[in-house]
Amino acid sequence: MDLDALFKGSLCCFSKDPLDDVETWSESVDKVLGCKAGQIAFREFLKSEYSEENILFWLACEEYKKVKTVPEMISSANRIYSEFVQTEAPRQINIDCSTRENITKNISQPTLTSFDTAQKLIYSLMARDCYPRFLKSDIYQGLLRKSDTSDTAMPGLVNSPSRELQHLSMDTDDTKLGKYRGGNLKSRLQCKSSQKAEREGLCFEEMSQWSHSLERLLSSKCGMKIFQAFLKSEFSDENLEFWVVCEDYKKLKSSFRMSSRAKKIFKRYIQAEAPREINIDHKTRELISWSMQDPSALCFDDAQKIVYNLMERDSYPRFLKSEIYRTLLDSTCESVRM
Secondary structure, eight states, X not given: OOHHHHTTTTGGGOSSOTTTTGGGXXXXXXXXXXXXXXXXXXXXXXXXXXXXXXXXXXXXXXXXXXXXXXXXXXXXXXXXXXXXXXXXXXXXXOOOHHHHHHHHHHTTSOOTTTTHHHHHHHHHHIIIIIHHHHHXXXXXXXXXXXXXXXXXXXXXXXXXXXXXXHHHOXXXXXXXXXXXXXXXXXXXXHHHHHHHHHHHXXXXXXXXXXXXOHHHHHTSHHHHHHHHHHHHHTTOTHHHHHHHHHHHHTTOOOHHHHHHHHHHHIIIIISTTOTTOOOOOHHHHHHHHHHTTSOOTTXXXXXXXXXXXXXXXXXXXXXXXXXXHHHHHHHHHHHHHO
């Protein structure tokens, strides 16, 4: 189905991206029903199963309980009864005969709790029967993939470099010429880096510590961004992306979210011909592929260690000698002298 069209016309209802909380919907049916986007997606799924009346009745009951005046209560109660409860109602819900009769008997003098028993029955039906199928449906899985487009990129780092990183990235020809868009590379980088250092509160001591170890470099948010820019110039930034994604993956608590995220990481970085395929040995790749049947928090550990060692042994020493790092270091050093 067209996932973009799913929320079309409803975007004005959202104070944030409607897909922000998609992963949390797997925790409980309450999470789905507790947000507007979840209600829309779940309703679309129920519509495909010809049981849309369940969520419509549940929502109608939630609204009914907010009614303030007696005339409004009587009017709303009769509408709900005639649409969902009475025999042969246009959207008749599946409740037992006793519950239906009790509602019918009291509909002339309704209270705010008139539909409570029926609402609980419908809620239980959705939670026990419809909700598990919803989580496996194309609708939910499609929304998960859509919401995870940015998640499977580096958490905390953007897919495309920020403006500062674009200025810090160097293509090969510009590096050889010592030029950057017609200006001297070093002077341009000094200007940009000193501005960035001032904004980030970076100092010479902190930046010089990046040379102590790769671990020290990656523990700095700014250091990681600058290392990303360097790796991008070498066409190997997928290594850092994968390493950070694995760090984020190991923090997941929900087994369902872990399974979903693991498969996305596998498709993006591990499987043959993946869009951001990392360089790991065949045995490690096969072991990860096998573990996708029941992924654990440790399923990417071997691959992550291989990629870390590759960066530490190969990319990191070149980064320390690179003009991008030396220029940043020089600029902060000059700031100290001033």
